[in-house]
Amino acid sequence: MEIKDLLNISNEEERVSALYRIFDESSRLSSKAAQVEFLTTIRQIERYLKPGMRILDLGAGTGEYSLYFANKGYEVKSIELVENHVKQIKEKVKDKMNIDVVQGNALDLSLLDDNTYDIVLCFGPLYHLEKMEDRMKCIGEVKRVCKEGGKMFFAFISNDMVITTETILYNPDFLKGDSYNHESFKVIDFPFVFHTVDDCRYLLKAANLNIISEVAADGLSELLADKINNMDEKSYSQWLKYHFYCSEKPEFLGASNHLLFVGEIS
Numbered sequence: 001m002e003i004k005d006l007l008n009i010s011n012e013e014e015r016v017s018a019l020y021r022i023f024d025e026s027s028r029l030s031s032k033a034a035q036v037e038f039l040t041t042i043r044q045i046e047r048y049l050k051p052g053m054r055i056l057d058l059g060a061g062t063g064e065y066s067l068y069f070a071n072k073g074y075e076v077k078s079i080e081l082v083e084n085h086v087k088q089i090k091e092k093v094k095d096k097m098n099i100d101v102v103q104g105n106a107l108d109l110s111l112l113d114d115n116t117y118d119i120v121l122c123f124g125p126l127y128h129l130e131k132m133e134d135r136m137k138c139i140g141e142v143k144r145v146c147k148e149g150g151k152m153f154f155a156f157i158s159n160d161m162v163i164t165t166e167t168i169l170y171n172p173d174f175l176k177g178d179s180y181n182h183e184s185f186k187v188i189d190f191p192f193v194f195h196t197v198d199d200c201r202y203l204l205k206a207a208n209l210n211i212i213s214e215v216a217a218d219g220l221s222e223l224l225a226d227k228i229n230n231m232d233e234k235s236y237s238q239w240l241k242y243h244f245y246c247s248e249k250p251e252f253l254g255a256s257n258h259l260l261f262v263g264e265i266s
Helices: 003-008 012-022 030-044 066-071 081-091 132-145 160-169 197-206 225-229 233-247
Strands: 054-058 076-080 098-104 116-123 146-158 211-217 256-266
Touching: 003 132, 003 256, 030 066, 030 098, 030 146, 030 211, 030 233, 054 066, 054 233, 066 076, 066 081, 066 197, 076 081, 081 197, 116 132, 132 146, 146 160, 197 211, 197 256, 225 256
Parallel strands: 054 076, 054 116, 076 098, 116 146
Antiparallel strands: 146 256, 211 256
């Protein structure tokens, strides 16, 4: 199956599952460059974590975050839409990990009670929900299951940086093509859904969330992947420090393929 074939799949769940038969989610964060996103996100989450807190990982992929925190001793609920990803997470679970892994849809968390989790991670669903009402429904479910005073983390793919990385790294003719609006620079939401920084703010504010942090999760990592992957450990360590320094500066926020927003109920 090729990416263009996904257009023929009308059922959203089936389309997302088919997409991840093309993209290998399990290897996405494996390189030094890709680890920048993971390490930045972990750093943000750990600012708010306290012993005994309960974590919900919604749209858990192949379990990188779920397993990391379960291994740290936290109680984790891991919900993932793609059946094969659920299987992969379960295969990685070790004894003594307090983790429950289930297949489920971010639009319907009726299996979960209200006000249950201290930390809710929503790192996959907003990459795929094309309809505004579905995005709002997903955020509403995240709010519902989050405890009062809890923190919610939302990941987005940055519309504006995608144009740069597509042109420089993957398709020299991208700017001449029809994958984006040549006036507004809005990228067509296929096979993923793309958000500008303002789109992210609008969504979360419309859901009556207070945004407490906006983060350039991976910055220039994809664009500079070859150079970052070839760094020695000392240089890589310093690059991470530099990226962390830049990641919350407003002037760097749009220069990132992935955006991380931290919210709480206003």
